[in-house]
Amino acid sequence: MARSLAMEPDKCTGCLQCEIACSFEHEGVFNPARSRIRVFEFQHGRLAVPYTCTQCEAAWCQKVCPTGAIVLDDQLGAKLVRTEACVGCKACAIACPYGTIEYNPLSGKVDKCDLCGGDPQCVAACPTGAIAYMETSLSGTTVNTTAEA
Amino acid sequence: MSWQRQILRVNLTDSTIRAEPLNMQWASDYIGERGLGTKYLWENMDPEAEPMGPDNVLIFATGPLTGTSASTSGRYAVLTKSPLTGAIACSNSGGKFGAELKYAGYDLLLVEGRAEEPVYLRIEDGDVSLHPAKKIWGKTVWETEEWIRQEHNNPMLKVATIGIAGERGVRYAAVVNDLHRAAGRSGVGAVMGSKNLKAVAARGTCGVSVDDPKRFMEVTSRMKDMLAGDRGTRGLTKYGTNAMMDTMQEFGGLPTRNFKEVQFEGYDKVDARAMLAIGADGHRNLVTNTACFGCTIACGRISHIHKDHFTIVNRKEYWHASGGLEYETAYAFGPVVGIDDIDACTFAGYLMNEHGIDPISFGVTLAAAMELFEMGVISTEETDGIELKFGNAQALTVMAEKTGKQEGFGEVLGLGSRRMCEKYGYPELSMTVKGQEFAGYDSRALQGMGLGYATGNRGACHLKHDTFEVDMEDQTGSGKAEPCKASQDWQAVVDSSGLCMFTMGAWGPEEFAEQLDADSEGDWTVDRMTESGERIWNLERMFNMAAGLTSADDTLPQRLLKDPAPSGTAKGRVNELDLMLPEYYRLRGWTDDGQPTTETLKRLGLG
Known part of the structure; x- marks a missing residue:
């Protein structure tokens, strides 16, 4: 069964350890600006929301890519960017409804979550269990909208 | 790297x-x-x-x-x-x-x-x-x-x-x-x-790399587990630093009403538990905790004020959550000004952040103003009609805003406690060292804290040394100089690392050294780092001496040296600075009048 990332903002403290781990895993250096997962803070820190690619079953990024650079890894269930085929046209970035595939000005290609080959480093780095690696049908971002403003 | x-x-x-x-x-x-x-x-x-x-x-x-x-x-x-x-x-x-x-x-x-x-x-x-x-x-x-x-x-x-x-x-x-x-x-x-x-x-998009990435990831991951496994550190996550309020109250080291007292009857209305308590109408002060960059502790508080509270009832712009009370803000808007209104304290905290003011210095300056007001030295004519009495929550929030915007009596409060007390002719009422106001620890109950305050290079400060444990164990001045000096040096190391001192409950020197060694070029040992800490402390001292400060500035207000603590475990005690200070200077390798000797400076590469 394919697995992907599920994020629970209620547990997120906004520490960015997930972003720090992601940038190190993929770029070999620390900097949240180079992470594939993002945490956004709202309302003076009342809400911190982590989000990244949830590996949509019908992936728009994949559908619009003119060069077939986005491929499904059958085993992982992840959509991966074949960098050798990516021409940096950004069509996928426009198509993604969540904005979780991003153009990287340094490489001239796009980056997205690849689930770290099945061992997501953001999950390992999160101190509060706000990010879980679970069956795709259960994943996504949940926001508790009943909390008092 | x-x-x-x-x-x-x-x-x-x-x-x-x-x-x-x-x-x-x-x-x-x-x-x-x-x-x-x-x-x-x-x-x-x-x-x-x-x-x-x-x-x-x-x-x-x-x-x-x-x-x-x-x-x-x-x-x-x-x-x-x-x-x-x-x-x-x-x-x-x-x-x-x-x-x-x-x-x-x-x-x-x-x-x-x-x-x-x-x-x-x-x-x-x-x-x-x-x-x-x-x-x-x-x-x-x-x-x-x-x-x-x-x-x-x-x-x-x-x-x-x-x-x-x-x-x-x-x-x-x-x-x-x-x-x-x-x-x-x-x-x-x-x-x-x-x-x-x-x-x-x-x-910025520049990456930060480290000297030994593989080892660094292993070490930092292990250190995070240590923090997560430490009971005291978990307490910071749950209660924030304001957990200290109860400890200080019980011990009798909670400065109250401009240090006239050391215990506050209303402490449990502004402590960490009060922040967590759910009122009859479902309102709870604390909304959530929050983390600084990279922090796996997340002691930060996000709080909100009751919408019906007098401070914001007609000010919708403050009906949102924001940074809540830490121990020092709770102390500075609570006990030291005799106020037990958690919403007023929280609002004062908002105003400090919004206008960019140090809450400790503001609160302690206000406390001195309240004492002067109660003595009849300051009148309502000067305070724009506000009764500047201990316990008046409205006085706190109105003056916080006036100080932030520099209006009316806020201009006087903006001088700080020392200049304000001098202006009115009562310098002895200023609870400061070198002109900087005290944090929420009374030097009569915590002797080593007093020595740390007196010798602090930035004036009264609770963050540049840690004699907490020895102070709690023994309430005399003896044996406090050595741990004060040693912790000042080590604190200088932690403050120089890029990491937060709230890890120090779980991490000893070895843990800091291991992380710095994997991070940076060269060999970083506890000994080398401790020497760096001492070098830093002495260079700060050299700056102060060159700026015109002398050993006469290494002192405490008379109230702490002459007026015995009225209650608590230290009842009857004053701070024994005159016992501790000469020993401290000697341990530092300084002269009797507090000047670093040539040998000391040479040893540290400063001469």
Whole structure:
């Protein structure tokens, strides 16, 4: 069964350890600006929301890519960017409804979550269990909208 | 390796911006952040310079671990000569600005001169520029942060700014970053304002790398597990630092009503449990906890005020959650001014962040004003009709706002406790060392704390040494000099690392050394780091001596030396500073009048 990332903002403290781990895993250096997962803070820190690619079953990024650079890894269930085929046209970035595939000005290609080959480093780095690696049908971002403003 | 090896020098007088290589020898000798900033300050200014004049220098310094995967790696320090104390100022802060400065490509920012008109500095990777700040001069911290992001169409910019208090020279104005994290103490914000520098905004995509990445990831991951497994540290996550309130109350070290008392009857209305309690109407003060950059503890409080409370009932703009009470803010708006209204305290905290003020100095200055008011020295004519009595919550919030905006009696409070008490002819009522107000620990109950306050290089400060355990065990002055000196040196190391001192409950020296060694080039051992700490402490002392301070400034107010604690475990005791100080000087290798000897300076490479 394919697995992907599920994020629970209620547990997120906004520490960015997930972003720090992601940038190190993929770029070999620390900097949240180079992470594939993002945490956004709202309302003076009342809400911190982590989000990244949830590996949509019908992936728009994949559908619009003119060069077939986005491929499904059958085993992982992840959509991966074949960098050798990516021409940096950004069509996928426009198509993604969540904005979780991003153009990287340094490489001239796009980056997205690849689930770290099945061992997501953001999950390992999160101190509060706000990010879980679970069956795709259960994943996504949940926001508790009943909390008092 | 973890350095960008580059600093940014900005001269506001001639609007020049220059990148310079980081002095790696200094980084090796002074570690980073507090230590490195002290060295850069020492080498770049005359300690006799007027704090609010153009010859003062303002430094923002990151540490070697800032921006890495180590837990709590978001720290940076602001250093300058303090307009509150005339001594060296070094205030550190968390949030996300410090790491961003490094990601923008600079380990340290050094600001000199004074701009003719208000400006702010924008740093985006190699692109650095000064911009007119006329449109944001007079705006609050919260407005400024939002304005700058919109102006540059970049929501990722991290902003460190001053509020109106810093612009108008409040002696204890803070530099606030990320809405409610602050380099709070010693008036670093007033210096920024005197330079006509409203804000610094940073954003960067430069990566930070470490000397031994594989080992670093293994070590930092193990250290995070240590924090998670430590009971005291978990307490910080759940209760925040305000868990200390109950301990101090029970011990009798909770300064109350301008230090006339050491226990406060209303403590349980403003403590950590009160923040967690759910009222009959379902309102709870604490909304959630929050973390600074990279922090796996997350002691930060996000609170909200009851909408029906008198402070905000007609002010919808404050009906949102924001930074809540820490121990020091709870103490400074609670016991020391005799107030037990948690909503008023929380609101005062909002105002401190919004206007950029140090809550400790404000609260303790207000406490002295209240004592003077009750003595009849200050009248309602001066206070714009406000009854400045202990326990009056309205007086707290009204005066917090007036001080923030520098209106009416707020201008007097903005002088700080020492200058205000001198103005009224009662200098003995000022609860300060070197002009800086005390934190929430009474020196009669905690003897070593008193020694640390008295010898503090930035004046009264609870963050530059730790004698807590020995103080709780034994309430005499004996045996306190050695742990005070040793902890001052080690604290200088932690403050120079880029990590937060709230890890120190779980991490001993070995744990810091292991992380720094994997992070940085060369061999970093506890011994080497301890020596660096002592070097830093002595260089700060040299700065202060050169600035004109003497051993006469290493003292405490008469109230703590002569008036016995009226209750608690230390009932009947005064602080035994005269017993501790000579021993402390001797252990430091200083003369009887507190001057570092030639041998001591030579040993530390300072002579």
